Amino acid sequence: MTQQEGWPKIAVVGAGAVGGYFGGMLARAGAPVVMIGRPVFVEAVKKSGLFLDTLQLQESVRVEASTELSAVRGAEIVLFCVKTTDNATTRALAPLLLPGALVLSMQNGVDNVEQIRAGARVAVLPAVVCVGASVPEPGRVKHVGRGDLVIGPENEKTKRIAALFSRAQVPCRISENIEGELWTKLVWNCALNAVSALGRAKYGQIASSSDAWKVVETAVYEVLAVAGAAGIHPPGLEDPKVALAGALKIATQMAEALSSTGQDLNRGKRTEIDSLNGYISRRGAELGVRTPVNHALFALVKLAEGRS
Amino acid sequence: MTQQEGWPKIAVVGAGAVGGYFGGMLARAGAPVVMIGRPVFVEAVKKSGLFLDTLQLQESVRVEASTELSAVRGAEIVLFCVKTTDNATTRALAPLLLPGALVLSMQNGVDNVEQIRAGARVAVLPAVVCVGASVPEPGRVKHVGRGDLVIGPENEKTKRIAALFSRAQVPCRISENIEGELWTKLVWNCALNAVSALGRAKYGQIASSSDAWKVVETAVYEVLAVAGAAGIHPPGLEDPKVALAGALKIATQMAEALSSTGQDLNRGKRTEIDSLNGYISRRGAELGVRTPVNHALFALVKLAEGRS
Numbered sequence: 001m002t003q004q005e006g007w008p009k010i011a012v013v014g015a016g017a018v019g020g021y022f023g024g025m026l027a028r029a030g031a032p033v034v035m036i037g038r039p040v041f042v043e044a045v046k047k048s049g050l051f052l053d054t055l056q057l058q059e060s061v062r063v064e065a066s067t068e069l070s071a072v073r074g075a076e077i078v079l080f081c082v083k084t085t086d087n088a089t090t091r092a093l094a095p096l097l098l099p100g101a102l103v104l105s106m107q108n109g110v111d112n113v114e115q116i117r118a119g120a121r122v123a124v125l126p127a128v129v130c131v132g133a134s135v136p137e138p139g140r141v142k143h144v145g146r147g148d149l150v151i152g153p154e155n156e157k158t159k160r161i162a163a164l165f166s167r168a169q170v171p172c173r174i175s176e177n178i179e180g181e182l183w184t185k186l187v188w189n190c191a192l193n194a195v196s197a198l199g200r201a202k203y204g205q206i207a208s209s210s211d212a213w214k215v216v217e218t219a220v221y222e223v224l225a226v227a228g229a230a231g232i233h234p235p236g237l238e239d240p241k242v243a244l245a246g247a248l249k250i251a252t253q254m255a256e257a258l259s260s261t262g263q264d265l266n267r268g269k270r271t272e273i274d275s276l277n278g279y280i281s282r283r284g285a286e287l288g289v290r291t292p293v294n295h296a297l298f299a300l301v302k303l304a305e306g307r308s
Numbered sequence: 309m310t311q312q313e314g315w316p317k318i319a320v321v322g323a324g325a326v327g328g329y330f331g332g333m334l335a336r337a338g339a340p341v342v343m344i345g346r347p348v349f350v351e352a353v354k355k356s357g358l359f360l361d362t363l364q365l366q367e368s369v370r371v372e373a374s375t376e377l378s379a380v381r382g383a384e385i386v387l388f389c390v391k392t393t394d395n396a397t398t399r400a401l402a403p404l405l406l407p408g409a410l411v412l413s414m415q416n417g418v419d420n421v422e423q424i425r426a427g428a429r430v431a432v433l434p435a436v437v438c439v440g441a442s443v444p445e446p447g448r449v450k451h452v453g454r455g456d457l458v459i460g461p462e463n464e465k466t467k468r469i470a471a472l473f474s475r476a477q478v479p480c481r482i483s484e485n486i487e488g489e490l491w492t493k494l495v496w497n498c499a500l501n502a503v504s505a506l507g508r509a510k511y512g513q514i515a516s517s518s519d520a521w522k523v524v525e526t527a528v529y530e531v532l533a534v535a536g537a538a539g540i541h542p543p544g545l546e547d548p549k550v551a552l553a554g555a556l557k558i559a560t561q562m563a564e565a566l567s568s569t570g571q572d573l574n575r576g577k578r579t580e581i582d583s584l585n586g587y588i589s590r591r592g593a594e595l596g597v598r599t600p601v602n603h604a605l606f607a608l609v610k611l612a613e614g615r616s
Binding site for chain 1: 406509513523526603606
């Protein structure tokens with residue numbers, strides 16, 4: 001019996017911090033994993049494997065790596081970890097997949113499944129990803145906190161996925177309110193990402209400025225109002241004060257973090273703001289809920305994109 | 309009869325683009341002008357005079373220049389052109405002035421006179437400054453548009469000031485609604501300055517983004533709501549649509565401009581945002597008028613200050 005017995009073939013599309021961590025944990029447990037990423041990543045992994053530097057272990061893991069999307073051929077499960085701005089990738093992905101293959105969207109935002117389904121005929125499930133991780137150098141993943149998933153609702157597919165991750169020591173909870181769970185993460189992202197980017201500030205600096213925190217508050221209230229109008233119930237956030245306490249906890253725990261949106265702006269890259277405050281602005285307009293602050297955060301980040 | 313006959317001694321405190329242009333025009337007409345500025349400015353002016361590069365003329369003008377505030381001694385009129393963040397300068401200025409000397413605040417914002425009076429016993433009048441000017445190098449002022457003043461209401465003091473400027477070919481109108489006139493300029497500043505700074509965008513880029521322009525619109529509506537609650541009537545802006553058309557005209561005419569707030573952020577300097585969107589946020593809170601977008605623009609610029 002080989003270590004790989006019983007594992008499906010798994011492909012990671014977009015081998016950054018998220019794809020690297022979760023794909024790496026599966027590979028470490030024995031799953032046959034192929035990671036599709038940039039040339040520098042592929043070169044590093046082919047040479048020395050993928051180095052997982054986690055809170056629990058430091059270990060080089062053997063994975064296949066390719067720059068070609070066609071390397072997904074034969075995969076039963078695809079961890080889809082590209083930025084939301086690259087959702088159209090699934091159009092090229094769809095024809096390469098086995099019948100019955102499952103794409104797991106491990107992205108920010110709440111409308112990736114909708115976007116992916118609109119563009120390609122693939123079976124796709126959303127996952128809420130909670131992990132603090134970065135790529136300090138190609139082929140290396142540094143994990144600094146959490147590392148768990150929420151999927152749902154419970155059915156044969158989600159139970160199988162949860163079992164696979166559990167076997168790889170990755171906590172994977174099944175929720176009957178997966179949409180609400182996605183929105184909970186959206187609340188945090190809408191609260192902090194753009195403020196950090198536009199204010200060129202770390203989370204701790206936002207938390208310690210009462211004026212900046214008032215912006216976070218207004219943004220959170222707007223997101224919860226849109227959620228309410230859309231009939232979504234982000235678990236645990238029924239009371240806006242609890243939501244704000246949660247945002248403050250994140251900002252304090254991650255005091256030294258600059259948001260991914262801020263990092264993208266500084267590198268002159270496109271951000272995911274369309275899927276974050278931009279989504280709230282659009283959805284609020286559809287539902288007749290005013291979202292002036294989310295709209296401003298979205299529009300200002302868009303304006304600043306490519307002008308680092 | 310010398311050219312200087314009939315002119316009062318005039319001091320410019322803060323010899324940047326505004327002080328340089330208006331002080332330079334007075335000096336050119338024959339007024340004895342002393343300009344207080346930074347060492348590089350004083351050195352350049354002492355060596356070669358102040359060079360006025362205007363739409364009408366290119367000419368080197370003889371002015372006195374000093375780095376010392378005490379050089380204001382003997383001045384009857386002080387053109388006060390420092391940033392609003394330096395309003396406390398008047399505390400040191402007051403004891404140096406002649407009895408009856410007049411300080412003309414040529415600054416952005418609507419509460420400089422109040423701030424200056426709170427800190428020092430000086431006679432101070434506000435002026436609304438409309439000029440496109442910059443300092444391409446120390447001792448040189450480049451003038452690209454307008455160059456006129458509004459003061460008021462009509463009385464002996466304002467008539468004298470208006471006559472002095474008119475003698476120097478500077479249009480100076482007297483208004484019976486000077487507070488409203490100051491607010492008109494505040495509307496433009498609150499509309500464009502912070503959006504340009506946070507979006508790292510020139511005015512033309514703001515005007516050509518419908519999402520960004522919606523932020524400008526909301527900011528303008530909020531400022532006009534605060535003005536209404538405060539009993540202020542910015543002339544010509546009774547109809548918000550007219551106000552927005554005015555903002556669009558400015559943004560289009562000055563398409564290549566990055567706001568002074570943006571320039572300050574890029575140089576790691578303090579901005580005047582406390583006197584612009586920050587003033588609207590504070591005044592709105594006092595008057596019970598919601599100003600979420602002005603508050604966000606203010607708080608984000610404050611957060612970004614010193615983090616260029």
